[in-house]
Amino acid sequence: xxxxxxxxxxxxxxxxxxxxxxxxxxxxxxxxxxxxxxxxxxxxxxxxxxxxxxxxxxxxxxxxxxxxxxxxxxxxxxxxxxxxxxxxxxxxxxxxxxxxxxxxxxxxxxxxxxxxxxxxxxxxx
Amino acid sequence: xxxxxxxxxxxxxxxxxxxxxxxxxxxxxxxxxxxxxxxxxxxxxxxxxxxxxxxxxxxxxxxxxxxxxxxxxxxxxxxxxxxxxxxxxxxxxxxxxxxxxxxxxxxxxxxxxxxxxxxxxxxxxxxxxxxxxxxxxxxxxxxxxxxxxxxxxxxxxxxxxxxxxxxxxxxxxxxxxxxxxxxxxxxxxxxxxxxxxxxxxxxxxxxxxxxxxxxxxxxxxxxxxxxxxxxxxxxxxxxxxxxxxxxxxxx
Numbered sequence: 001x002x003x004x005x006x007x008x009x010x011x012x013x014x015x016x017x018x019x020x021x022x023x024x025x026x027x028x029x030x031x032x033x034x035x036x037x038x039x040x041x042x043x044x045x046x047x048x049x050x051x052x053x054x055x056x057x058x059x060x061x062x063x064x065x066x067x068x069x070x071x072x073x074x075x076x077x078x079x080x081x082x083x084x085x086x087x088x089x090x091x092x093x094x095x096x097x098x099x100x101x102x103x104x105x106x107x108x109x110x111x112x113x114x115x116x117x118x119x120x121x122x123x124x125x
Numbered sequence: 126x127x128x129x130x131x132x133x134x135x136x137x138x139x140x141x142x143x144x145x146x147x148x149x150x151x152x153x154x155x156x157x158x159x160x161x162x163x164x165x166x167x168x169x170x171x172x173x174x175x176x177x178x179x180x181x182x183x184x185x186x187x188x189x190x191x192x193x194x195x196x197x198x199x200x201x202x203x204x205x206x207x208x209x210x211x212x213x214x215x216x217x218x219x220x221x222x223x224x225x226x227x228x229x230x231x232x233x234x235x236x237x238x239x240x241x242x243x244x245x246x247x248x249x250x251x252x253x254x255x256x257x258x259x260x261x262x263x264x265x266x267x268x269x270x271x272x273x274x275x276x277x278x279x280x281x282x283x284x285x286x287x288x289x290x291x292x293x294x295x296x297x298x299x300x301x302x303x304x305x306x307x308x309x310x311x312x313x314x315x316x317x318x319x320x321x322x323x324x325x326x327x328x329x330x331x332x333x334x335x336x337x338x339x340x341x342x343x344x345x346x347x348x349x350x351x352x353x354x355x356x357x358x359x360x361x362x363x364x365x366x367x368x369x370x371x372x373x374x375x376x
Contacts, residue, residue, distance in 0.1 A: 003208060003209050003210035004208050004210070005209050006203075006206050007203040007212075008206070016178070016179075016182050020185060020186045023213040024196070024199045025189040027195075028192050028216060029249055030217075031222075031223040031224045031227075032227050032251055034227075035231065036241070039228050050364065053225075054360045054361075054363050055360030055361065056222045056356075057324065057363075058335055058339070058356045059198070059219050060194045060197075060219060061332060061335070061340075061355075061359060062339060062351070064336075065340035065341070066344075066351065066352065067309075067310075068313050071175070072204045073175030073177075075310060077306075086314075090314040091321070099322060102161065102164070105164065108310065109307055112307055112310055113303060
């Protein structure tokens with residue numbers, strides 16, 4: 001069954017693109033097209049819309065936690081506490097430092113890279 | 126609202142005016158929100174590379190989805206080895222918010238002679254950055270030029286970032302491994318800050334906290350579906366508690 005396949009199930013070079021279309025493009029653009037189809041027609045249900053927005057926010061928050069707690073690649077070699085300290089310092093800078101996203105990103109990166117260099121955990125290869 | 130267009134009726138002049146408004150839209154990719162988005166896209170390129178995708182897959186994904194949360198979720202699903210059905214479900218949940226955004230934007234973009242097909246095609250380029258940009262500025266554009274203005278901005282933004290991802294992805298190969306990790310880490314910081322900034326109500330902020338707390342739990346219980354489980358586990362209580370607290374606060 002195609003629905004049970006994963007990104008790496010098939011060896012064919014076209015499969016990743018089909019996977020991206022079916023698991024990414026279709027379930028995204030379908031909502032945009034629905035928006036055009038229903039624009040001006042459907043009465044908007046404020047409660048349902050708010051619940052959908054709240055669940056979507058929690059979903060992205062879960063992704064953030066996933067990226068910080070269970071990353072892949074190079075980040076996985078750094079200790080969890082360093083990744084948590086990095087995002088916490090960046091977010092703290094954003095919230096208390098005048099709501100500038102770029103400033104928060106810069107602080108988080110300095111903590112992450114500085115910590116990694118101090119620990120020597122990601123030495124040269 | 127619709128009457129303000131001082132647009133010429135002459136065919137040639139109208140074409141010249143269309144080009145003018147397309148260019149006006151294109152200029153927007155040098156605005157601050159567009160530059161912040163590019164930073165996030167650089168992060169996406171790093172993330173995609175860390176997840177083991179190729180540069181073509183990463184650029185293709187961004188071009189076809191063009192909604193960063195959905196892209197990040199799909200990368201997470203690919204890393205976790207999630208099935209097609211579960212990945213599509215998680216992406217669908219995160220992209221649901223696009224419907225109310227498009228519903229709000231479409232009447233603003235629509236001119237007297239705008240074809241429905243044009244709106245369907247343009248809707249693909251609606252994502253947070255383009256939506257905020259258009260909702261802010263489209264009111265100052267003559268009504269029959271609004272689709273041209275929006276296309277100039279949103280299509281250019283999408284294509285420019287698709288190319289950016291391809292370039293950055295390939296440059297990363299020349300950089301030290303730590304830099305790849307650092308670029309991948311741009312994404313969570315960007316999302317946490319921008320989501321917190323755009324959360325309009327208490328429920329939104331609670332959802333941010335609950336969603337993050339729920340993830341380790343979901344990871345332990347149902348690693349295959351951890352994103353969807355954490356989204357529901359965090360989102361539904363946030364909605365209920367947010368409503369309850371706001372109702373109590375109101376006299």
